[in-house]
Amino acid sequence: MLEKRKHGLYGCALFALFLVQACWLENQGVAPPPQKLNFPVALLLVPKASPRFLLAVSSNFDLRYRAGSLHVLSVQAMEQALRNCGKEFCTFEELGDFVVSEALIGSHASDIALSSRGDRVYLPVRSEVDLTWIDVDPESGALFCEGTGQPQVCAPRRRSALRGGDCGAQVDISGDPVTIAVGRLAEIGGPKESPADYILMAHRNGRVTLFVEREIDGELVPVLVDAMGGLPNDVVNASFDAESGRLWTHSAFVSAFRPVREIASVVAFADGERPGCARLAEGGRLSLVGVDDGLESRDALFREGGRRIYLLMRRPEALLFLEGPARPFVPWEARPARVAHVGSGPAQLEAMEWDGRRWLVVSCFDDRRLWFIDGERGSTQGVLPGVQGPYALAFDPERKWLWVADFRESVLYLVDVAPLAENQEPRLVARFGRPRPAQVLR
Amino acid sequence: MNQSWVRVWILALGMVWGCGQNPFPIVPRLLARPVAMALVCFDRQSGEALDLANCTPTASSQGRSLHALVLQETRGEIASIDLDARQVNDSDPAIPGATHVPTMALPRAIVVPKAAPRCAFVSSESERAIQAIDLRRFRREGFARAEDHDPFPLPAPPAGLVLDPDERALWVALPERSSVMRIGIDGCIFGESEEIILSGVGGRFQVGKPEEEAPGNRYCPLGFEPAPWPSPAISLDVPVLAPAPSVLASGPELLVGDRRLPLIHRIDWESRSLLPPLVTGAPIRDLVITPMVPDSLDPNAPPSRRYIYAIDDRDGSVLVLDHSDELSEQFGALLPVGAASALRPERIPGLLGARALEVLTPRYDEANPWAEACFPERLSEREVPPAPSVLRGVFVAAAMDDGSIRFIDVFDADALCRGRAAGDPADCASTVEPYVYIRRHRPRIGERRLLPWVNLAEVALSREGSASPLDPQGSEFDTIDCPQGMKGVFGSDGERVRAKICASPDPFEAAGEVWRLRWQGALGSGRPFEGVLKERGEWWVLESGIDPCGLGVLGSAAIAEAPEPERSGEADAVALLLTLPVERRMDRACQEAFGLVGGRLNEAPLIVQIEDARLREDGRGELWIKRDALLLEREGEIPLAQALGCLRDRVVRFEVRVRGAYTVFGSRTGLRHRVKSDAMGRCRVDSQLSVFWQSRARPGELYRNAALAFRIALRPSSGSPEFRMVFSGLTLLNLDIGALTGFGTGRGLALPVDVHWSAPIGRLYVLDVSRRGLLEVEVEPLRYTTRRFE
Structure with missing residues (x-):
């Protein structure tokens, strides 16, 4: 009996020690390994017309590490490596030769946008429920966010925006930030000579937050100035129509008991009476008719001054071509002129244009394919398998390359899309990074 | 046994069971984005293909089996589905799931000869070729004997593909070369080819005269008069562009739909010469041609009317062209088949968003069109009595973007028996179906009606x-x-x-709508807008993200330039929905501006007249208000500026309201108006638009649109009363594929891409690309069979 009790006491002591060790709250977690992608979720080519750098946002989706990361890769270095490779399909497991700069940010960043000046990027970061802003040198690709260490850990100041209490009502950020858009403040009524931008951030709970850059101590700093709610819930993405300055939110179909039938938009106005302030207003709602059932959109692109809208839907799994303004007799009711089916689980949409022609590419996450659609006829021009978790897309118009972030395997794929001009299917030409498959993702 | 050990054993067994491999079998999908199909008849024993006419409804018992060959876009394969055995043929059972016959990447079209078929012909846009695939490859019995054939290379990516009427040649459209190519075939062997370049000129655009009443039309009760066909005035310029032939159809000549020009090209089968094209007024997405249908009640007279139904590629609407007699003046005319109240009266009502068309001919023989027709004296002999969902005659099926299949009446062979009681010689005497409406070129109505077609179910005042x-x-x-x-x-x-x-x-003019008439109601969807007020010289400009011209806003400047009846109206007003800030509530000027009612602040909006409305190039809207404008509906003269001076900022919530009239809003029609933005972006009445497009009804004046007319007497002195008129709806015959493929109370999503009629067995086949399925449909009556493949 005494022996049994001794054994029991030893077991309890061991167990208690284990519990204490697990509750060590000062444990910061493991740093992400440098120069490695980790659930890449957003891509950005800089500059857009003639890209020199590819920025890749890693979300740290499984929280294996203590931070997400932003990598700047040299497109020219990757191009050179491809030339030296000489094979039909090249793999480069180590990214060290291509990474020119790297910074650690909060986990679960979900998007990236470039300032109008081309020298700063903004990221919505869910773990911090705030805006991260990082300067980028357009010549060297170097990142700067007042951080220390290698890779630099962005300073807390760069992982949040100031609160602009002098613009009127007190506002704060609420809800998981999902996506972001940037425009010039001058385009919404700000001072014409001002280089400042405004930033729109959409949140999952149907809110949009507005930041405006203000000059503080000689530096342009983003300041939170307004927020509005009342938009449809379950926002998963937002699309920015730069011409009209309208941000359209896309909601997921979460439950048949609360279907979201409308795609809502917001616009921003600079407040001419108070420099450095701006306000949000609702810009109208689109209600889709004539499709089965139009309850879940994912992405959109705007062309011809907003007269042509490409709307990527999950219900149905198709790309809708919307022409002209909404039917004038029933404001904001939109019926597609054309419906082009795509693969399963469509996620993101990108346009590729050259020589007067346009193609749309859709990353179909569940299908593990890229779907290429003719931008005029809506016909399928190519179906490309071989990417396990296609998600974010970025088109290089100079090289006719399409970059694809593979969220499942944490790698980047490069697709040569030039054959589309000959009505041929695009082809996979390279993979960058070592695949780390995450099989549980559906 | 010790209880704790029992628990351990149970737990262990449970873990072992849970750790089993593949506890739930996963059934892979059979089809992956099916896009086109063809039907083939096979001999099940030999695996040889037979004439399609051999696969009659009783053929299964004789060892013959109807198959569907389905092109799959995702993987470049052809699925072979045995419709009689209800199984998908698997060309490699060792691989899980059905393995299909590979073909070229991105297959676009497939055709199989109906007589003595040896090969299926498949075109591929990305590979610019046509492949001949030995039909024996589609059944295991014949697989070993199947031969390979080299594909036929094409000079450009192909679009549509059809067979010659004698099935000795293939015709393929080459849009990039503005041509059509004819390729001789002998079994599976490609022969000589010839390219015919199309012309973008020629043809004459005309809108046809409304057709006189045709047999096969049927109305009850007696004396019912359908709305006259409209007489739209349409002008057309055919752009000077190269043709882009896209879709082909087989008629007395080869018909070639153009996806760039508003033309249907025509090529004589024998001479291969170009015939004068038909000018459609729209680029074409798909087209079909009906057989000849009767134009007379004389059963001995040969049928003499034939039509082309085509889909406008810009919006999926359906148009109709006459193709009866080439010597007739009406030949090639665009027929006015729509509703006068419609935005486009030259389009079939209720069919927007069509993707594909097919002609159905259940129990119809062009040589003897009345052979299976129902005559009243023989009504009781009908095994399946005539009904809305029973299709006998000639119809057109349209696959729609909304996941449904709709039907158009062309010639209903049962029409004379509808609305009749068996054994009763009196016409329109049925008590089960007192209302009948069957009219050529109209969508088919799918209900037995006991109420008048246009039935005002409710009129209420709120x-x-x-x-x-x-x-x-x-x-x-x-x-x-x-x-x-x-x-x-x-x-x-x-x-x-x-x-x-x-x-x-x-x-088709007035049913199925709820009309709301609201006194001085708001324009738009009922939700207030937001904008910012800016000073611009002598004006306040309310800037917002809303298109005021699309809303139908009429400022005083627009009223002054407008034709009647808009000219007699009052200018619209903006209602500012503002709250006086707390810190200004004791301010006398603010109290006066916002109004005090019984010592409390008035919560009514501030209303001012709109002088002008504009749509800017950047898509933002402007409402212009005079800087010295006075608030309306207030005692005394209170300038707007006085109220605005009480606000913290100039961002406002607002509505645009009509003045001195009721807004007229239809649940289907919307707020129909004639306001457009002119060259300078100003919102003005476009007098070219129909005078029936009116969104305002003024008390004491006749209001009329194409659907209804009335004169309101009630002029309220306060409040915003609203009339509500509920017109009962109309059920069109349609197949709702999403309802079929859903689970429980939920819907499956549907996107049909192709419909295919099989005359020998009288069934319709539908390809649904969304659910990746093939559905089979009977038509007497219209219903799904149990043959469904996903």
């Missing part, structure tokens, strides 16, 4: 939140003489010539 039905003898509406073509539907005399509310009796 005041201050409480609604009550209107008395037909009440004074809210004046009694008027119904305009020509309309009948009284509310408060009518016995003849329905004079009434309080008149409507067109035709269901």
